[in-house]
Amino acid sequence: MRIFVSSLFHEGNSFSRLRTGLASFAIVRGKALLEKVAQGSSGLAGGCRRLTASGAEILTGVSAVAPPGGPVEDVVFQDLLSEIVGEVEAQRPDGVFLDLHGAMITESLDDPEGVLLAAVRQVLGPRGVIAVSLDLHAHVTPAVLESADIVVACKENPHTDYDLAGERAAALLVETLQGKVAPVTASVWLPFIFGAQMETARGPLAALHARRCQMMAANPQLLDISIYNCTTLVDVPDGQQCITAIADGDAQLAQAAVEELAALFWTQRDAFVSDFMPLHDALSAVTAGRIARPAILGDQGDRVLAGTPGDGTAILHELATRWPNLEAVVPITDPAIVRIAQMAGIGAEIEQPLGGTLSSGICPFRSRWVVAGLGDGRFVQDGPYLRNEPATLGDTAILRSGNLTVLAMSLPGFTQDPAAFRSQGIDLADKDIVVVKSGYHFRISFETIGPCLVVDTPGISNYRPGLLPFAKRRPIHPEDIISRPALTARIFASVAD
Ligand SMILES: [Zn+2]
Structure with a gap:
């Protein structure tokens, strides 16, 4: 054969x-x-x-x-x-x-x-x-x-x-x-x-x-x-x-x-029905020691693993404004800031809005950043999901501001795998919070590193009826009121028969 x-x-x-x-x-x-x-x-x-x-x-x-x-x-x-x-x-x-x-x-x-x-x-x-x-x-x-x-x-x-x-x-x-x-x-x-x-x-x-x-x-x-x-x-x-x-x-x-x-x-x-943990509850529990560190937070609203651009800043805003003592790493897709960091070089300080440029309805996050590293974004996945598959984040920049570390990526990438972070020089062991742009698969790759939680963040990959302008996929429950369908099978015989 x-x-x-x-x-x-x-x-x-x-x-x-x-x-x-x-x-x-x-x-x-x-x-x-x-x-x-x-x-x-x-x-x-x-x-x-x-x-x-x-x-x-x-x-x-x-x-x-x-x-x-x-x-x-x-x-x-x-x-x-x-x-x-x-x-x-x-x-x-x-x-x-x-x-x-x-x-x-x-x-x-x-x-x-x-x-x-x-x-x-x-x-x-x-x-x-x-x-x-x-x-x-x-x-x-x-x-x-x-x-x-x-x-x-x-x-x-x-x-x-x-x-x-x-x-x-x-x-x-x-x-x-x-x-x-x-x-x-x-x-x-x-x-x-x-x-x-x-x-x-x-x-x-x-x-x-x-x-x-x-x-x-x-x-x-x-x-x-x-x-x-x-x-x-x-x-x-x-x-x-x-x-x-x-x-x-x-x-x-x-x-x-x-x-x-x-x-x-x-x-x-x-x-x-949604059962995702409120972001505030998750960060509060980590701070109080009820959840071990590093806690791995899946950003439900901005899941690249569901096809979003990965530039959602909701968790960054929350960390910076209410939880500045938590040492956190957050991946964000932002090719513009990566280029600026590349031009400035490692050790330089840059002041540039981050994220929120590729998705609708997301506010950029503003801070002054130190360029702590630059990378080519290439890695090989080594978790159970797509193990041994080559992947890319595009060119990357590691940005630091206070206790925040941002893995800035030029392309939306597979951050459900710890190799995405390690390959770009980020040590996860010393973090309190690791954010990933995944809602499911990160659990099987990160479970040996820390507790995995999916947090209820805004964004189009956190589905709510009426949120998205479906045009072709209709009528469909619960976007539309529909009666019980026939649920009758169609038969597909082997073509060779
Ligand atoms: Zn799938």
Whole structure:
């Protein structure tokens, strides 16, 4: 078996003014890709390991991974699509394994993954098998399920199991090519949106996943059930919750599974209420010694991991005005201040407003800063989430003012990983507060450093009904009053059948 592999990872935010350009993508090919996945935790890594174990020959395509953010520039997506499709056409593989996030948007496309998969299907032909691993926050469309034979999401948020999703998708790809299974997919979409209680191990989603596990254990003909929580910040026509089941040749079995889970999910639609800690309470508890130091605070309103620019200053303002004794480090995206710091040099003093220039409704933070360090922003992630993936913050500057340290970044970056700070010369051990632009995944990377809390800060990634001007993603609960949907499954047979 000759299997072509490639990955394209980006979660979109329709409400960001930024565009995601080529500079935000860490791109590797060939030997570098194989080195990256050897110790990695991505879906691509899990998929490649399983394909190798199955004796398949891996044909490497491009891997392009960017942090979540505003729409990808059309030219960047088209170039990557052309490269992937051109390689599939040239190499004529038996199967294609793609690791995609699944919630990308571009300047002109609402469903670029659907476009990519249709193009891959066209050159691969109907007999080739396409398997895809996705983030569970994907925006899964009929176009995706029509072109791919096997689509599998990770099951956990925080995402500790991207590699297992890749392994499962790759295993089903191999077994389909060997004629051992005949995957048929059923899918139900649910028109509601939520932005809190998105962990899968607790809260409303836990019961849903427990039932999913029961179903899988009870029936070996169910090859996968994936529960998608479409990312909150994409404004796309069919941006709905989605449940898919893959069964071995039994459409009715897959249909029954997803329809039961969908009915349960719908009853939970109003249970996803915010339980984030007020910022004042968190800082008060750290000061009083009720929370150990360093406390790691996820900035819920300005999560780059949900695609915001990362220039929110709410925590900086609070620290400076009310908690000046706390030694804190805060990452802020501000390319202008990085350039000024570079020109001034290490040790220089600069006076420049910080942050609040890329997002709407955010006040810049004003202070006099000492330039304590400069960096190139490059690092390799080493936490459980996307381990061994190269990443960039763009050029960086370390700025000091009183007890505040700011990691000023030129690009929104993956700060859910301690390597983002350490690589730029910041010691976390001597801090009282470490702020990260993440609401979920930082927990699995920082849990050995300090207690992890998500704080209730303003910003578009702290979803409240009526906050965001959704135009295409309507009607949808709770933005609109809608009646109970039919929750009837659609069936997607393997293209090769
Ligand atoms: Zn996700």
